[in-house]
Amino acid sequence: MSTETITHDVIIVGAGLAGSWAAMTTSKEGVKDIGVLSKIHPLRSHSGAAQGGIAAAINNIRPVAGTGPRGPLEQIPAGDPTVDSLELHVFDTIKGSDWLGDQDAIEILASDAIDIVYEYEHMGCVFSRTPDGRIAQRRFGGHSVPRACYAADWTGHMLLQTIHEQALRHGVHFYSEWYVLDLIVEENICCGVVAMDILTGEIHTLRAKAVMFGTGGYGRAFKVTTNAHANTGDGVAMAYNAGVPLMDMEFVQFHPTGLYRLGILMTEACRGEGGYLINNKGSRFMENYAPEKMELAPRDLVSRSEQIEINEGRGIGPDGKGIHLDMTHLGREKIEERLPQVLKIAQIFAGVDIIKEPVPIQPTAHYSMGGIPTDVHGQVIADAEGNPVVGFYAAGECACVSVHGANRLGTNSLLEASVFGRRSGYAIAEFIKGGAELHPLPGDPGKHSRQRIERLMDDSIGDKRESTAEIGRELKEMMTNNCGIFRDANGLQSVLNEVKQLQERFQNSRVMDRSHRFNTDMQNALETENLLTFSEVIISGALTRTESRGAHSRTDFPKRDDDNWLKHTIAHKNGDELPILSYKDVNINWEKNPPQERKY
Numbered sequence: 001m002s003t004e005t006i007t008h009d010v011i012i013v014g015a016g017l018a019g020s021w022a023a024m025t026t027s028k029e030g031v032k033d034i035g036v037l038s039k040i041h042p043l044r045s046h047s048g049a050a051q052g053g054i055a056a057a058i059n060n061i062r063p064v065a066g067t068g069p070r071g072p073l074e075q076i077p078a079g080d081p082t083v084d085s086l087e088l089h090v091f092d093t094i095k096g097s098d099w100l101g102d103q104d105a106i107e108i109l110a111s112d113a114i115d116i117v118y119e120y121e122h123m124g125c126v127f128s129r130t131p132d133g134r135i136a137q138r139r140f141g142g143h144s145v146p147r148a149c150y151a152a153d154w155t156g157h158m159l160l161q162t163i164h165e166q167a168l169r170h171g172v173h174f175y176s177e178w179y180v181l182d183l184i185v186e187e188n189i190c191c192g193v194v195a196m197d198i199l200t201g202e203i204h205t206l207r208a209k210a211v212m213f214g215t216g217g218y219g220r221a222f223k224v225t226t227n228a229h230a231n232t233g234d235g236v237a238m239a240y241n242a243g244v245p246l247m248d249m250e251f252v253q254f255h256p257t258g259l260y261r262l263g264i265l266m267t268e269a270c271r272g273e274g275g276y277l278i279n280n281k282g283s284r285f286m287e288n289y290a291p292e293k294m295e296l297a298p299r300d301l302v303s304r305s306e307q308i309e310i311n312e313g314r315g316i317g318p319d320g321k322g323i324h325l326d327m328t329h330l331g332r333e334k335i336e337e338r339l340p341q342v343l344k345i346a347q348i349f350a351g352v353d354i355i356k357e358p359v360p361i362q363p364t365a366h367y368s369m370g371g372i373p374t375d376v377h378g379q380v381i382a383d384a385e386g387n388p389v390v391g392f393y394a395a396g397e398c399a400c401v402s403v404h405g406a407n408r409l410g411t412n413s414l415l416e417a418s419v420f421g422r423r424s425g426y427a428i429a430e431f432i433k434g435g436a437e438l439h440p441l442p443g444d445p446g447k448h449s450r451q452r453i454e455r456l457m458d459d460s461i462g463d464k465r466e467s468t469a470e471i472g473r474e475l476k477e478m479m480t481n482n483c484g485i486f487r488d489a490n491g492l493q494s495v496l497n498e499v500k501q502l503q504e505r506f507q508n509s510r511v512m513d514r515s516h517r518f519n520t521d522m523q524n525a526l527e528t529e530n531l532l533t534f535s536e537v538i539i540s541g542a543l544t545r546t547e548s549r550g551a552h553s554r555t556d557f558p559k560r561d562d563d564n565w566l567k568h569t570i571a572h573k574n575g576d577e578l579p580i581l582s583y584k585d586v587n588i589n590w591e592k593n594p595p596q597e598r599k600y
């Protein structure tokens, strides 16, 4: 494992929407020396798995007058009054966030949305269309009007292909299948990363004037999840280890419709297009929980409602832990046109033909609201006062800006990754053109990574050695059982103790594969270590937050408590001890959007 130092003006880790937008924009702004590292081929980034849509108040579609909240849609004829507005997109997002979202950032999200959707279109993105050729829109949970622009149920795939092509066109250099192990931060200045070329196993130090993370989410800390294998929160773990804080990590979104037992996503567009949720009594139970919005209430509420049905014995399936998602009334034509991927997924993974029968689903870990705290320019902040980590930027799911607060609305995340990826690109270009420098690297920056790898391969401890895979399996099981949709002090305290024990056991764990070339066993072990690192932050935040807000639902503290908890959690690493927690005010426009009770 030789070491070589590579230098770029800008290093971006992650080639999903956030990283690719940042790279393309930086290049368009005239800073050309950019290296993008991705542990998987860029087009396999999880952004490409997104199905349902990207939100923007472009006002192409409205409900047919007098047909109610689930009635048919029609295009808005030119000159007719519109149904959507920036104010409404902002309000829906704030309400969805249970008032924990920062309202200045949400205003930027909504207003940049329109522009970014048209920029995608002008770059050639293949959106689904209205009969007269405008971008079609569909309904989505928690949005008051049809706002989701989509490409059948391949939206993320289309967006990612588009932006990747453009990044290549602008000369961005991609390091495909490079695994980043460490972020180098010295005295609050970021000066590079340490990475492994997965093909050869060689460790390299990469120096840069600016580093940007678009490393995606952390849903793989849970057993049942929609997330790709790559979504192991490496970026948040690396930042935390380097002394950068993490924000609002306790807020993890559970999506209401993952395939039963597997977790694979059946997009919310299934309900957006009119699908029903049915319990074992054949009843559309959402009328008891959200009589107005029904199945299109926000995800936190629908997932909790499903879980209550399951817990009270009204679930389906051999163990009663499923719910039926029924789309049979939508008809073959609509399903084949709007939901072709979902049709295939249900066929292949569940053996169910959704045109003819309901498909069993269950809530599944889906999205990470928390992450690396940034300002609205992607600049990472070092503390609650907002001091910057110089030269370090983040956007997309690994970041917390925070537009989603305690609960994200569907279709706002492809949007966030695009909008704040692009804004990071502008900020990075300005930073470099303003005279940013390469800072000297401290000592031997690759040492820590090399030691981690050598230890995992060291066989001298013989029988004492543990399997890294088994430790990962136990972690995911515990996180799902005790830090899932419903939480309480006892469960959280026990899972916190267990994670601490797993961290200790990990020190005796070893990989089976001792080779250097394409050692996926080693990569899985490094990822498991990252899961163990940030899981304690999720649990510590959840245990301390004695209220229920958005996706964080404490059965022992069932009410939202604005007097004590209308604030963001900031967690700093504290050696091997539990994180040090501090708090940051939420940015609220008290005149326009003061906190209200959240009802649907």
Ligand SMILES: Cc1cc2nc3c(=O)[nH]c(=O)nc-3n(C[C@H](O)[C@H](O)[C@H](O)COP(=O)(O)OP(=O)(O)OC[C@H]3O[C@@H](n4cnc5c(N)ncnc54)[C@H](O)[C@@H]3O)c2cc1C
Binding pocket: 013, 014, 015, 016, 017, 018, 019, 037, 038, 039, 040, 042, 045, 046, 047, 048, 049, 050, 051, 052, 053, 054, 055, 155, 156, 178, 179, 180, 181, 214, 215, 216, 217, 226, 227, 228, 230, 234, 235, 265, 366, 367, 395, 396, 397, 398, 410, 411, 412, 413, 414, 415, 417
């Ligand atoms: C199944 C599914 C469906 C979804 N559907 C929608 C939807 O319809 N609408 C919506 O708005 N949102 C949706 N989301 C959420 C949305 O897709 C994501 O939040 C968003 O795409 C994240 O983009 P990103 O650029 O931040 O990260 P990602 O696209 O996840 O990319 C992360 C990148 O980081 C790289 N990386 C990570 N760690 C390392 C490392 N250690 N070294 C090197 N590279 C690394 C990866 O290789 C990858 O390139 C969905 C999510 C899922 C899981």
